[in-house]
Amino acid sequence: MPETPLPDATAADPRGGAPATARPLLDVSGVTKSFGHGRRRLTAxxxxxxxLRRGETLGLVGESGCGKSTLARVVLGLERPDSGTVRFDGTDPFALKGKELLAWRRRVQMVFQDPFASLNARMSAADLIGEPWRTHRDIVPTARDRERRVRELLSLVGLRESDAYRYPNEFSGGQRQRIGIARALALGPDLIVCDEPVSALDLSVQAQVLNVLSELRERLGVSYVFISHDLSVVRYISDRVTVMYLGKVIEHGRTEDVFDRPLHPYTAALMSAAPALDVSGASNGEEIRLRGEIPSPFDIPSGCRFRTRCWKSEERCAEHAPPAVTRDGTADTGQEPHQGLCHFPLGAGTTEAGVRPRVG
Structure with a gap:
């Protein structure tokens, strides 16, 4: 029996205002992606x-192998989904060809995890930032325009104009990541996918880079899909959070709702393992120790795919796919509904989608 998808919740303003009337910038619906051949296939x-709405940051969290990076590659148009739809500002990017596809690629950029490996050591900062203009020549047509724009981008990410002529080995890790951010901004994108962008940096440098990203969002209105294992980082920068497990979205909602009152036992376990996070509503502040190992993606458990590690698991978890539940009240306030997939959601006040509220 297939698992119940989480209900679509695109109409709410992530900052708690009135329901948004504009269509989402990014709308991924029912997307599946597998790798392999024959019976030996991995469902990512x-x-x-x-x-994702304009000017919003969506945090993607989950253990390694849960599908975060594969989802990022689908959003970037680097992997075609097996089924489901992807709409970017109402357009299917996988239906585009030629000049239309080239124009769309300007709108979606990426900041990579490793600032040391993602920059060509033989290119100056100016060459690295201006590299996208070699393909998109119409954006900055002349050499004088390119020099001016490089200086503007360096200033925008907190570097000096004189840094344009230095090489990657002359910069610190945080400065290199700022160059990577400037390169991502060179084409004026609407969306930047950040795949673990601060994990290779020291804590103090992480804060600086996160502040740069936050300031750029406020100033330019750019949206982020932010992938990270560091939950404190996700909480700091994200408006909404999506939790994934073995290729499935098992919980999503506003950041404060997911972090302060997690619905899914897996989410609570993630929160309890993160330093300095208060998960008292789910576990009385005690660390939740999961049993067993992550199942093989080639052999996903029946029913609830988390049941083999869950302390709340019962017989029905193996026999039936978990229902979609919504935290009572969160769908009626004009804010983002807090939803999850679980037979035994944590805390009181949840309603199964499409059925009457449970009593007791």
């Missing part, structure tokens, strides 16, 4: 639904 994404 299984019916994934994700939405």
């Amino acid at each position: 994404l299984d019916g994934v639904d994700v939405t």
Whole structure:
């Protein structure tokens, strides 16, 4: 029996205002993606639904192998989904060709995890930042325009104009990541996918880079899909959070809702393992120790795919796919509904989608 997808929740303003009337910038619906041949296939994404609005940051969290990076590659147009739809500002990027596809690629850029490996050591900062203009020649047509624009981008990310002529080995890790951010901004994108962008940096440098990203969002209105294992980082920068497990979205909602009152036992376990996070509503502040290992993605458990590690698991978890539940009240306030997939959601006040509220 297939697992119940989380209900679509695209109409709410992530900052708690009135429901948004504009269509989402990114709308991923029912996307599946598998790798391999014949009976030996790995399902990386299984019916994934994700939405992102303009000027918003969506945090993607989950253990390694849960499908975060595969989802990022689908969003970037680097992997074609097996089924489901991807809409970017109402357009299917996988239906585009030629000049239309080239124009769309300007709108979606990426900041990579490792600032040491993602920059060509033989290119100056100016050459690295201006590299996208070699393909998109119409954006900055003349050499004088390119020099001016490089200086502007360096200033925008907190570097000096004189840094344009230095090489990667002359910069610190945080400065290199700023160059990577400037390169991502060179084409004026609407969306930047950040795949673990601060994990290779020291804590103090992480804060500086995160502040740069936050300031750029406020100033330019750019949206982020932010992938990270560091939950404190996700909490700091994200408006909404999506939690994934074995290729499935198992919980999503506003950042404060997911972090302060997690619905899914897996989310609570992630929160309890993160230093300095208060998960008292789920576990009385005690660390939750999961049993067993992550199942093989080639052999996903029946029913609830988390049941083999869950302390709340019962017989029905093996026999039936978990229902979609919504935290009572979160769908009626004009804010982002807090939803999850679980037979035994944590805390009181949840309603199964499409059925009457449970009593007791």
